[in-house]
Amino acid sequence: MTTPASRGRHNRQKRNQRRRLPMRYLLPSVFLVALLAMLMLRGYVHSEILADHRVQAPAPTDRVPDAILDGGPVIDARSATAPAKTLRIPDHRIVLTFDDGPDPVWTPQVLDMLKKYDAHGVFFVTGTMASRYPGLVQRMVDEGHEVGLHTFNHPDLSYQSHSRIDWELSQNQLVLAGAAGIRTSLFRPPYSSFADAMDNRSWPVTRYVGTRGYLTVVNNTDSEDWRRPGVPAIIEQATPKGGKGAVILMHDSGGDRSQTVAALGEFLPRMQQRGYTFTNLTTALGAPSAHTPVTGSALWKGKAFVFTVDLSEKLTDVLVAGLAVIGVLVLVRFGLMLLLSFLHSRKVRRRDFSWGPAYRHPVSVLVPAYNERECIANTVRSLVASEHPIEIIVIDDGSTDGTADIVEALRLPNVRVTRQRNAGKPAALNNGIAHARHDIVVMMDGDTVFEPVTVRELVQPFADPKVGAVAGNAKVGNRDSLIGAWQHIEYVMGFNLDRRMYDMLRCMPTIPGAVGAFRRDALDRIGGMSEDTLAEDTDVTMALHRDGWQVVYAENARAWTEAPETVQQLWSQRYRWSYGTMQAIWKHRRAVVERGPSGRFGRVGLPFVALFMVVAPLLAPLIDVFLLYGLVFGPTEKTVGAWLGVLAVQAVCAAYAFRLDRERMTHLISLPLQQILYRQLMYVVLLQSWITALTGGRLRWQKLRRTGVVEAPGVMVSQRGRSNDRRPVA
Structure with a gap:
């Protein structure tokens, strides 16, 4: 029974939460405002704001004594x-x-x-x-x-x-x-x-x-x-x-x-x-x-001004150096992505390329689910249509919306439901592994759907006994909104093109939670799915590398996932991803000094992940900051030209990635806007993750609101009253 005292405590907690909510944005906002203020001051003292270069021609002198x-x-x-x-x-x-x-x-x-x-x-x-x-x-x-x-x-x-x-x-x-x-x-x-x-x-x-x-x-x-x-x-x-x-x-x-x-x-x-x-x-x-x-206040005002100018000068020097670093990193990364993706494409398309004999053994598909009533039916139906023999295990992680009941009511063959008290995704996956009957375990999210060929393509590399895990090709299914289109570009270019590069370098950092497969023996050797970090998929992938297993990419193993549809949901997801990645890097830092496969990953994979997934994204907005600075203070033409040059390089990489994934190029129309706005959001998220990590803060799992709009290609989306002609684009 709810008492007045308990209601009062609840209301106070809600008010405190509302008051604390802006704090998650406060430090990044203060940092950005301070950065812009320093740049404005720099422009001010370099005569780039109020400069007036007009000079009067000689005039009459009759009014001069x-x-x-x-x-x-x-x-x-x-x-x-x-x-x-x-x-x-x-x-x-x-x-x-x-x-x-x-x-x-x-x-x-x-x-x-x-x-x-x-x-x-x-x-x-x-x-x-x-x-x-x-x-x-x-x-x-x-x-x-x-x-x-x-x-x-x-x-x-x-x-x-x-x-x-x-x-x-x-x-x-x-x-x-x-x-x-x-x-x-x-x-x-x-x-x-x-x-x-x-x-x-x-x-x-x-x-x-x-x-x-x-x-x-x-x-x-x-x-x-x-x-x-x-x-x-x-x-x-x-x-x-x-x-x-x-x-x-x-x-x-x-x-x-x-x-x-x-x-x-x-x-x-x-x-x-x-x-x-x-x-x-x-x-x-x-x-x-x-x-x-x-003396007095006039002296201290002057000293404060001179000190602030000196600070702005030094900060600008650091930013210019950072811009040079990010410029080199961007070009190096894009060059590597293009070159290694090209080599990867040639490798997998060679007629003589093969992982070995066709892998026909049944596999277990684990579907951890927490309050996925909008999506779970589409997810399970897509698995039942699989061309590869599978068993499906839905692990209900204490859902309160009847998720497990929906699955059981479908009465589909080879589908089992395992219920547990809410313990989080890693615990749900470990529970699923314990109930799995087969040597290969496929893992997916409860809001994701597979194509009929996905499982077959995903498990084929296990014909090679050295392969311990396989990353699939996660794709955005709800790409008809602007945020969805931006994430679609990011998935195709930033994730899948990266995975081709990492595959060639043999240092794949992450098996995506939406579509990945693991050799059960490999998971047993590393202790299963760890709960040490918020990015359990990155954590387990790094652990497999350190244990000597190969981790590869299967580009034809496509999975359609529901991406966040609002800025708030996107923030929550990427905040967890970036913070979890930092946790995983820190957890496996000893690999840098170890020998064997662990040392190779530590000296090749970890620096790549830290550089391109943690450091470079934090510096990337400098490109846009200096674009604004150049537009206000000049030289405008050179600044705009440099920014367009960077955009052109990104557009080339994106177009090549879309070609490899056989995606329509029309989605790239929003690329310039994505670079201006989306990049800033990702920067603030990453900065907030850095602050959380450096201050010793803790970040909890956040459940994203799902809509259930994503189904397997070719199946109409209609369960929630949506238009029947809206389909994911394959």
């Missing part, structure tokens, strides 16, 4: 009441300025040259470069140089709004705070030149930046090193005339600056011998330092 046009290279427009003024560098003083850095190659060489000759200068850094190489900014400050702002993304500010200008300056200051713990009052506009080049478009920007507290520093001597005219030309153009002071424009980034570095090696000692001093801007002007220490 004459004092500015005729003045010095330092413009002070900070006063809200007094007119803007300019400052000149005293005679025999040189302020070397370097734009666009810091650069990891050229900036250290420039700093080394300045240090060698005890010279100082001003580095106008961009936020994008400074955030990526903060150590160089710190070195500039430590060695006594001044640092100025050159905006974050290097746009022409005459095109930008006041809010965008403020953003460019504040972001640049944020980076300086994180890199060296300072803020600066020096600013140089991108694409600036001499003071007399100020025009009606650039002057309002200079005046506005002045109101924000900055000195605008242009130049009065351009080395034109950006043209790379040669060392003598750079020195000649950088040399002040008549002993006058100068603000000299040079660059430590933006391309090959080897000529700049070489020119400094001659220019610095030559000008020092002429009595010139290379100094900071504020020192030359006799003004307080342009640097102000940053």
Whole structure:
């Protein structure tokens, strides 16, 4: 009798389950969001989001004060009441300025040259470069140089709004705070030149930046090193005339600056011998330092930003390396699949190929069933139509829906029902093996149907006494939905083409639960079906390899299975598969160091399974991640071309697999969409399996809801009111 207390506990449990349900998606979702955020930040600091490469043409100068046009290279427009003024560098003083850095190659060489000759200068850094190489900014400050702002993304500010200008300056200051713990009052506009080049478009920007507290520093001597005219030309153009002071424009980034570095090696000692001093801007002007220490939250915000940028850079490097790895793996795998599948096809189609004399001995077919009332009748009827002599044992694993009663009511010949308390599929199979009368045991799922020739084709390889198990050709019967079509492609290409490859390599990793056969002696030697993992079919297959048995593939032993029809059901199934595969790999890991057949499987089979079934699928979505990255940040054409190239390779493999399986090519129409969406789902499932494994979590069996729509080819599907012309495609 249900009491109020028990109902209350039940309701609390249901509420707790509902609250916990999203947790299965939380960690993968957080990981994906963090990954995308890191990539967005990477695009941000590489000027790939807000980059604006427009440059204004020269404009009239009638709105620019004459004092500015005729003045010095330092413009002070900070006063809200007094007119803007300019400052000149005293005679025999040189302020070397370097734009666009810091650069990891050229900036250290420039700093080394300045240090060698005890010279100082001003580095106008961009936020994008400074955030990526903060150590160089710190070195500039430590060695006594001044640092100025050159905006974050290097746009022409005459095109930008006041809010965008403020953003460019504040972001640049944020980076300086994180890199060296300072803020600066020096600013140089991108694409600036001499003071007399100020025009009606650039002057309002200079005046506005002045109101924000900055000195605008242009130049009065351009080395034109950006043209790379040669060392003598750079020195000649950088040399002040008549002993006058100068603000000299040079660059430590933006391309090959080897000529700049070489020119400094001659220019610095030559000008020092002429009595010139290379100094900071504020020192030359006799003004307080342009640097102000940053403290408090502003400092920590800057440090957090620089740290996050560094993390995004390293993560991107790892992703690029991962993409290269997955690219190689994909090509290697597809190449192996095509080559070995071709060789497998030639082998089995040779006229002289034979497993031995025809195998005519009766076999036992085990059908473990738990709540399979929708499917079990079709399954058993398909077996009764078999062309090979068989006994059929249905093991009812504690069903509560009358599955066993349905089988018994059919009153079919050679069909026995064994009932047990619910104990799971491995226990049901072991129970079936104990009741089997024959030396060969065929195993299938309760939602699967066989063709009349399936058993005969499946057991023929046992004519070879070295064969311990045979994998059949599992096919999706309910392929008329989009999810079903995607799984159909996966079964034909990803599973059956793989099995041909593994057959040739003699390291078949899995006998599919839907259609497989075992030599009973082989099962006895390894202790039967193990309950150690959730992938008992993979576990037993690996155990057979380690015991020295051959495991082969019978491509004509077709079985039609009902694939999950919803994302939730597909998730549950693949989650169990991937987690169970990891368990099986870990269980049989000692095979790597063992000798004999076990060692061969450990050093060939286990690496292949781990690489192509666990690692590669986890990295595969990087192809799509970088497709999105390329579409947003560029280069779009190369990115799309590379992605289409990968898709083309997959399409070739899929078409060949469909040809080998004699399937209609029309199902491949959904291949591009499958690669975009289905691959992401499989990635999240595998990631969740990794998390479950690494955190020591436990995953239980999950029963999928069946519909009973799959019957043997040629038999109409009508029991549940469905259309009579809907048949599995053979």
